Amino acid sequence: MTAPILTIDCGNTRLKWGLHDGANWLAQGALDYAALPRLAEALAAWPRPARAVACNVAGAQAGEAVRATLNALGIALEWARSRAAQGGVRNLYTEPARLGDDRWAALIGARALHGRACLVVCAGTATTIDALDTEGNFQGGLILPGVALMQSALAANTAQLPLAEGRFTHLPRNTADAIVSGCLHAQAGAVERMFAHMFTHAAAAPDALCLVSGGAADEFFDLLNVPKRRVDNLALEGLARIGHAPD
Numbered sequence: 001m002t003a004p005i006l007t008i009d010c011g012n013t014r015l016k017w018g019l020h021d022g023a024n025w026l027a028q029g030a031l032d033y034a035a036l037p038r039l040a041e042a043l044a045a046w047p048r049p050a051r052a053v054a055c056n057v058a059g060a061q062a063g064e065a066v067r068a069t070l071n072a073l074g075i076a077l078e079w080a081r082s083r084a085a086q087g088g089v090r091n092l093y094t095e096p097a098r099l100g101d102d103r104w105a106a107l108i109g110a111r112a113l114h115g116r117a118c119l120v121v122c123a124g125t126a127t128t129i130d131a132l133d134t135e136g137n138f139q140g141g142l143i144l145p146g147v148a149l150m151q152s153a154l155a156a157n158t159a160q161l162p163l164a165e166g167r168f169t170h171l172p173r174n175t176a177d178a179i180v181s182g183c184l185h186a187q188a189g190a191v192e193r194m195f196a197h198m199f200t201h202a203a204a205a206p207d208a209l210c211l212v213s214g215g216a217a218d219e220f221f222d223l224l225n226v227p228k229r230r231v232d233n234l235a236l237e238g239l240a241r242i243g244h245a246p247d
Helices: 033-043 060-073 101-114 147-157 175-200 217-223 234-244
Strands: 005-010 015-020 025-031 051-056 077-079 089-091 118-123 126-132 137-145 209-213 228-230
Touching: 005 060, 005 234, 015 033, 015 234, 025 033, 033 060, 051 060, 051 101, 051 234, 060 077, 089 101, 101 118, 101 126, 101 209, 101 234, 118 175, 118 217, 118 234, 126 175, 137 147, 137 175, 147 175, 175 209, 175 217, 209 217, 209 234, 217 228
Parallel strands: 005 051, 051 077, 089 137, 118 209, 209 228
Antiparallel strands: 005 015, 015 025, 118 126, 126 137
């Protein structure tokens, strides 16, 4: 049996991890950074990973904590980096190395899962919306504040708007609902506009799909009026392909 690979996505809010054997996920989970020592407990029930492949947008301190944790477990760590091409994806960013490593991993994961034109949406602290064409070229994408960040920005920068705990409605009649509904419309609207720009009139992309991932994805997924699929942990999907593929 091939030793599995440990994948780790160090996000702004928490760490997501998964154990992949080359064909299937053996386990997945998420941890707050303060609970990082519990990773050893989570892995104890599974075959020892051959190595770990990770991406990090949480900063140097989080990266060092992950490195130290894996070093104590005797697991070699490889940081995935954005490249000009990898995993069936060609990076058309002006400076390919400056594309976020988590976005790159998610694009590779999306290509592996769909294999055709798609919009790759990762909704967390920030929301990223990235376009892959039929040939696997990353054509570009958007970054916008995530749902919670939009709401907290309104509360922090206005005198009379609260940190809302409302609900979505198409015609809000109170302030809390108006804030929540506005933020969710903004997320869904950005996705739909990008999808329309890339694919609505593209006869060469009849199977174009919106792949939606991330902890905040469920908040606006049902609002999207585009062909769509909910996928957990697209970045981990990409990291698994990077880890198991020859360099």
